[in-house]
Amino acid sequence: MIKIIFFGTPDIGLKSLEYLYDSGKIEVLAVVTQPDKPAGRGHKIQISPIKKFALEKGLPVFQPKSLRKEPDIQSELKKLEPDFFVTFAFGQILSQDVLDIPKYETINLHASLLPKYRGANPIQRAIINGDKETGICTMITELGLDCGDICQKLVIPISETMNCEELWNEIAEKSPQMIEQTLINLKNGTLKPEKQCDEGVCMANKLTKEECLIDWTKSNRDLHNLVRGICRSPGAFFNFKDKIIKVVEAKPVDGNASAGEITGHSKEGVDIGCGKGILRLIKVKPEGKGEMLARDWYNGIRS
Numbered sequence: 001m002i003k004i005i006f007f008g009t010p011d012i013g014l015k016s017l018e019y020l021y022d023s024g025k026i027e028v029l030a031v032v033t034q035p036d037k038p039a040g041r042g043h044k045i046q047i048s049p050i051k052k053f054a055l056e057k058g059l060p061v062f063q064p065k066s067l068r069k070e071p072d073i074q075s076e077l078k079k080l081e082p083d084f085f086v087t088f089a090f091g092q093i094l095s096q097d098v099l100d101i102p103k104y105e106t107i108n109l110h111a112s113l114l115p116k117y118r119g120a121n122p123i124q125r126a127i128i129n130g131d132k133e134t135g136i137c138t139m140i141t142e143l144g145l146d147c148g149d150i151c152q153k154l155v156i157p158i159s160e161t162m163n164c165e166e167l168w169n170e171i172a173e174k175s176p177q178m179i180e181q182t183l184i185n186l187k188n189g190t191l192k193p194e195k196q197c198d199e200g201v202c203m204a205n206k207l208t209k210e211e212c213l214i215d216w217t218k219s220n221r222d223l224h225n226l227v228r229g230i231c232r233s234p235g236a237f238f239n240f241k242d243k244i245i246k247v248v249e250a251k252p253v254d255g256n257a258s259a260g261e262i263t264g265h266s267k268e269g270v271d272i273g274c275g276k277g278i279l280r281l282i283k284v285k286p287e288g289k290g291e292m293l294a295r296d297w298y299n300g301i302r303s
Contacts, residue, residue: 013088019176118146128229149193216260220252220277
């Protein structure tokens with residue numbers, strides 16, 4: 001039985017934790033997740049999906065603000081004598097003292113085909129940049145950002161209509177078995193991690209608010225990629241009569257019009273001119289309101 005401690009916070013890692021917990025080959029000793037935070041309109045304290053699962057199963061839960069600076073928690077993790085740490089969207093950079101705790105290695109699941117898109121937002125960046133494929137990697141965690149040796153890779157195609165939520169869910173579905181196989185093969189010595197090549201290194205930095213603001217002088221294809229790349233959170237937006245309008249769903253259509261000009265509307269949506277082509281808004285979320293069809297939003301502002 002391979003003994004692990006699972007590090008993760010958002011729900012993208014939940015299926016992997018569930019799978020490893022139910023595996024007859026893996027023993028989950030404990031879970032490490034980010035501290036509880038306020039969320040939603042009421043700013044109520046919410047626990048992470050990873051913590052909720054751990055509590056349901058009676059697993060020990062550790063919630064350091066910064067594990068590198070909390071030797072007491074490090075000491076507790078050492079006492080559990082894990083073979084591996086497994087990290088999946090944990091949200092903290094680990095120090096060498098922490099990486100030295102497991103008997104073998106710390107294994108990270110990263111949502112890109114490394115060395116491409118190292119960093120915080122690989123899922124969003126791949127779609128925003130119009131990539132036709134991305135993937136997942138298991139890797140050996142080292143000091144530095146996503147620079148460790150690669151254990152396994154899996155390619156995932158990106159269709160022209162796939163948004164970040166759909167890609168997020170597909171990565172969540174395809175990760176568990178890869179993590180399990182990586183752990184088993186590393187322990188039995190049949191897997192030899194390979195160093196990342198120097199070619200193709202690029203970063204997936206955190207998105208800024210300025211990047212989320214729609215620039216209508218760009219092409220409709222670029223804006224379509226932006227909308228589906230950041231979908232609902234944080235969401236691409238534009239300003240209309242001093243209100244923020246988030247675009248939840250859109251598609252590029254042929255035509256010519258002045259950038260930023262509403263050129264027409266139909267039961268399918270609202271057309272706005274771009275630097276090249278037209279972007280048809282299908283779903284929007286006006287400031288202070290819920291999601292709605294773009295045609296309903298347009299009918300409201302017209303009246």
